[in-house]
Amino acid sequence: MNTNKQTAGLRLVVVGVVLAVVLMTTLFHSTFAMDKSKFENCDQKGFCKRLRGSKKSSYIISSQKVENGVFTATLENKEEGSTFDPLTLVIESYENGIFRMKIQEKVDAGVTLKNRYNVKDVIVDSVAKVPISESKQNVLTNGNSDLVLENRDDGFKITFKVNGEDVIVFNEKNLLVVENVLREKNENYDGESALGMDFTYVGSTNLYGLPERAMRLSLPPTKDADNNILTEPYRLYNLDIFEYELNNPIGLYGVIPLLYGITSKSAAGVFVLNPSETFVDIIGGSQYSSHWISETGVLDVFFLPGPSPKSIAKQMAYLTGTAPLPQRFSLGHHQCRWNYKDEEDVRNVNQKFDEYDIPYDVLWLDIEHTDGKKYFTWDSHTFPTPKRMQEDLASKGRKMVTISDPHIKRENGYFVHDEATRNGYYVKNSDGTADYEGHCWPGSSSWLDYINPVVREYYADLYSFSKYEGSTENLYTWIDMNEPSVFSGPEITMDKNALHHGDLRHREVHNMYGFYQSVATNLGHIKRRNGEDRPFILTRSLFAGSQRYVAKWTGDNMAEWSHLDIAQPMILALSISGMPFVGADVGGFFGNPEEELLVRWYQVGAFYPFFRAHAHIETKRREPWLFGDHNTQLIRKAIARRYTLLPLYYTIAFESMLTGEPYVRPLFMEYPNDATTFNVDDSFLVGTDLLVKPVVQKGASDILVYLPRGVWYDYETGQKFDAGRGKNVSIATSLDLSIPVFQRGGSILPTQQRLRRSSQQMVKDPFTLTVALNRKGEALGTLYLDDGSTFNYRNGDYVYRQFSFSNNELKAVKGDISPLILNTRSNTVDSNQNRKVDNIIERIVIYGASKPSSISLQYASHDGVDLLMSPEFTFENNVLTIRKPQIPITADFVLKLN
Ligand code: NOJ
Numbered sequence: 001m002n003t004n005k006q007t008a009g010l011r012l013v014v015v016g017v018v019l020a021v022v023l024m025t026t027l028f029h030s031t032f033a034m035d036k037s038k039f040e041n042c043d044q045k046g047f048c049k050r051l052r053g054s055k056k057s058s059y060i061i062s063s064q065k066v067e068n069g070v071f072t073a074t075l076e077n078k079e080e081g082s083t084f085d086p087l088t089l090v091i092e093s094y095e096n097g098i099f100r101m102k103i104q105e106k107v108d109a110g111v112t113l114k115n116r117y118n119v120k121d122v123i124v125d126s127v128a129k130v131p132i133s134e135s136k137q138n139v140l141t142n143g144n145s146d147l148v149l150e151n152r153d154d155g156f157k158i159t160f161k162v163n164g165e166d167v168i169v170f171n172e173k174n175l176l177v178v179e180n181v182l183r184e185k186n187e188n189y190d191g192e193s194a195l196g197m198d199f200t201y202v203g204s205t206n207l208y209g210l211p212e213r214a215m216r217l218s219l220p221p222t223k224d225a226d227n228n229i230l231t232e233p234y235r236l237y238n239l240d241i242f243e244y245e246l247n248n249p250i251g252l253y254g255v256i257p258l259l260y261g262i263t264s265k266s267a268a269g270v271f272v273l274n275p276s277e278t279f280v281d282i283i284g285g286s287q288y289s290s291h292w293i294s295e296t297g298v299l300d301v302f303f304l305p306g307p308s309p310k311s312i313a314k315q316m317a318y319l320t321g322t323a324p325l326p327q328r329f330s331l332g333h334h335q336c337r338w339n340y341k342d343e344e345d346v347r348n349v350n351q352k353f354d355e356y357d358i359p360y361d362v363l364w365l366d367i368e369h370t371d372g373k374k375y376f377t378w379d380s381h382t383f384p385t386p387k388r389m390q391e392d393l394a395s396k397g398r399k400m401v402t403i404s405d406p407h408i409k410r411e412n413g414y415f416v417h418d419e420a421t422r423n424g425y426y427v428k429n430s431d432g433t434a435d436y437e438g439h440c441w442p443g444s445s446s447w448l449d450y451i452n453p454v455v456r457e458y459y460a461d462l463y464s465f466s467k468y469e470g471s472t473e474n475l476y477t478w479i480d481m482n483e484p485s486v487f488s489g490p491e492i493t494m495d496k497n498a499l500h501h502g503d504l505r506h507r508e509v510h511n512m513y514g515f516y517q518s519v520a521t522n523l524g525h526i527k528r529r530n531g532e533d534r535p536f537i538l539t540r541s542l543f544a545g546s547q548r549y550v551a552k553w554t555g556d557n558m559a560e561w562s563h564l565d566i567a568q569p570m571i572l573a574l575s576i577s578g579m580p581f582v583g584a585d586v587g588g589f590f591g592n593p594e595e596e597l598l599v600r601w602y603q604v605g606a607f608y609p610f611f612r613a614h615a616h617i618e619t620k621r622r623e624p625w626l627f628g629d630h631n632t633q634l635i636r637k638a639i640a641r642r643y644t645l646l647p648l649y650y651t652i653a654f655e656s657m658l659t660g661e662p663y664v665r666p667l668f669m670e671y672p673n674d675a676t677t678f679n680v681d682d683s684f685l686v687g688t689d690l691l692v693k694p695v696v697q698k699g700a701s702d703i704l705v706y707l708p709r710g711v712w713y714d715y716e717t718g719q720k721f722d723a724g725r726g727k728n729v730s731i732a733t734s735l736d737l738s739i740p741v742f743q744r745g746g747s748i749l750p751t752q753q754r755l756r757r758s759s760q761q762m763v764k765d766p767f768t769l770t771v772a773l774n775r776k777g778e779a780l781g782t783l784y785l786d787d788g789s790t791f792n793y794r795n796g797d798y799v800y801r802q803f804s805f806s807n808n809e810l811k812a813v814k815g816d817i818s819p820l821i822l823n824t825r826s827n828t829v830d831s832n833q834n835r836k837v838d839n840i841i842e843r844i845v846i847y848g849a850s851k852p853s854s855i856s857l858q859y860a861s862h863d864g865v866d867l868l869m870s871p872e873f874t875f876e877n878n879v880l881t882i883r884k885p886q887i888p889i890t891a892d893f894v895l896k897l898n
Pocket of ligand 1: 480
C-alpha cells in the first residue's frame, strides 16, 4: 500500500473540503449579509458628526415665569461671543404627571418660527393639560411630579422628580444644542438646524425602547462612561435594510422615540416627538445617560413619570392612543407567501388546510397578484376572478389580504398614476418642479404624498369597492415598503430634499411617511363600509401613534435560529413602546428553514400577537404539510394551541384598547421589583397570566426558564412549580413536548377547545375555564365576547365576564370595565352590556385545588329559574376537572368545592 499517495490524496480531499467550506461561507455571506456600504453612519452625517463630538453648551435659565399654568424662560449662553444663541424654554403639563418641554430659537414677539416643523396627528386630542405651579422657588409641580430647575456654574440642569426621588436629569452633561435656523447664513454658518440634548437616568443601567432594531431588549451602551465610542449610536431612521444584521444599532423599518430606564424602585422615561433622522447614544457607567441628536425639527420632549414600566406604557398610550379592538379573525393564524401564484394555487392551499385539519383565517397575496405591480389591480391571467376567489374563502369563514405599496407605477393609463399626476398628489422633487421619481418594484415610480390630508382622502377612496375592482368586504390590506423604500434613492429611501405638501422637506417628516399611509389606509377601510366593520391593516413602517391604525410585523427576517431568538426582544420592544399588535414572519422570510426550526417557530409564533407564516419568493414552498406527517402534526398542534387561546387573546386585545397595556410583555413589566427580570427577553408574558418560553436552540432537550415569584403551573398538565421569590427551573423539552408555557397561579383563563377551520366557526363553541390557584387559593380572570367585527360594542353589544375564585368558591359576575379605562375622554365603549349569547361553559379545570368531597353549582337559568346541581368531577395528578357544568356563559354562578 502506498501511504504517501494516500496521504497526498487525503490532503487533496482536505484542501478540497476547506475550499468548499470557504466558498460556501463566502457564497452564504454574499446571499445573507447586510450590505453596509449602502448605509451611512454617524460620521458620514454632518449633523451627527458635529453634535456627537464634544460640542457642549453652557446655558443658564433666566427670565423665568409661570403664567396661566405654563412655565416659560430664556436660556442664555454664559460664554461671551459663543455661537450658542439664546433659546426659549416652554414647559407644560398633562394629566398623569407628564411634563412637556419645548426648546426653540428665541424670536422677537410676533415672529413665527416657520422654519421648524411642529408634528401633528401623533398626540391624541383627548389629552388634557394640567396647570403648572411653582411649589417653591425653582420647583415646578403638576401635583403629581416635579421639575427642579438649577443653574450650575457650567450650565443649567432640570431634574425630574417622582415621589420625591430624582429619576431623570435633563442637560446634566450640557449637551443641549439648538442650531439656529433663523441665523443668517455666512461663511462660518450654513443654516443648520440640528438638535442635541442629554438625559441621565438616575440609578438605572437598564434602558428600554427605541424600536425598531434587531437588538436585545435592554439596550447596551454605545459609549463608555468616559465618552469613548463603543459602537455606532442607535439610529432612528426608517429604512428598508435588506438582510438586516443582528445586534446592529442601525434602525430598521419603524421608529418610536421612547426611551425609559428602570431601577427596582422606579421607571421613568422620555418620549421625543421628532420624526427627523435621529441618533441616540447610550452612555454607560454606574447610571446610564442618553444623548439625542436630531437632524432638524422641534426639540419637543415628554417626561413620563412611571413609576412602573406598566405605567410608562399607559402614559405613552395616554399621549398617542391605544390600539383599537382588532377584527377577531386577525388574531387567528395567517398564511402568506411571496407569492401564491394564481387562483388555482389559492384554492389548493385553502383546501389542503382543511384536508390536514389545520385552522387558519387569512390567505395573503403579495405583489405578484397585481397587473405589473400596479396596486389596486389584478393580474388578469393569474387572478381573473378575484371576487369569486374571496367568496370561496369567505364560504369557509376565511378572509384575504392583498398588498398595496406606496410607490405608484409611472405608466400612462394606470388610473392611480393618471389621477395622482393630474391632481398633483405625488411628492415633488427637490426644486418642486416635477414629481419625485425613483425606482421600486414596478420600475419607474412616484410616491403619493400622504402628508397632505387631501391625498389621504384620495387614497382612502381607492379602497372603495367601486374604485378597487375585484375587492370585496372580505379583503383587507397589507401596506409594505413604506419607509419609504426607494431602490434608487440614498440609503434605499427618499431623497431628504424631496418636497412634501406645505413646503416640507422629506427630512422633516421622514419617519412619519409610513404613519400617514397607515392613517389613510385605515380611513379607506372605515369609509368603504361606512364604518360598519373594523379595519385590518398590516404595516411595515411606523411611528409613535401608528397603533391606532395598524398592526405591524418585523419585516424581512431570516430562516435562522438567531432570527427566531431575536424576534422576541424585537416584538417586546415594540410592545412596550405602544404598538401591541405585532409579530415576526414565522419560518423566517429569507432562506429555507430546516424542519426543526420551522416547527419551533410555529410553536413560538402561535403566541405572537400577530401570527403569520411568510416566505420570500425564492424559497421552497413551506406550507405546514410539506415536512412529513410527524412535523405536520406538530405544526398543527402549535396552531391549534393558538386557536384554543383565541378567547384569551381577544379579551386581552379588548382590555388593551381601554388600558393601553400591551398584549405580550416582558417579565419586568409585571415584576418590576425583581431585578432578575430586567435582562430577561427570551421569554414573555401573554397578558399577565401566561409565561411563554420559546426554544430557540437546535436540538434542545432541556431549557432553563426563569419563573418570577409565586406559583406557576405547566399550562398543559397543571404540574405545579413553586417559584418562591423567583427562580430558574430546568424543563425538559423536545419538538413533541413543544415549548414550555406556564399559567400564573392566581389566574383564570378562558379557552375554546374544539378545533375548527377558522375563528368564525368557533363563535358558538363552549368554553373551558382554567383556574390556577395562587398560594392563598385565589384566582381572577375575565372574558370578552362580541360579534368579532363591527363597532357595535361601542353601544354595549358585548359581554364582559369576570371570574373569581376564593374560599373554595368560583364565582362569575358581570365584569366592570370602568377600572380599565385609561382616559374617559377617549373611551368609546358603553359600560352597559346588552349582547345576548348562548355559549356555555363545558368544563372547568382547577390547578392547585385539593380533592373536594362534592361540588355544588348554583345559577339562574336564562328564564330566571334558580338552579342547584352537583356537577361530576375527576381529580387526577392534583388537577380537578369539573365536567359538563353546562352553565350559560352570561349567567352569574357560584360553584362551591365542599
Ligand atoms: C418586502 C416585505 O418585507 C416582504 O414581506 C414582501 O414579501 C416583499 N416586500 C414583496 O412584497
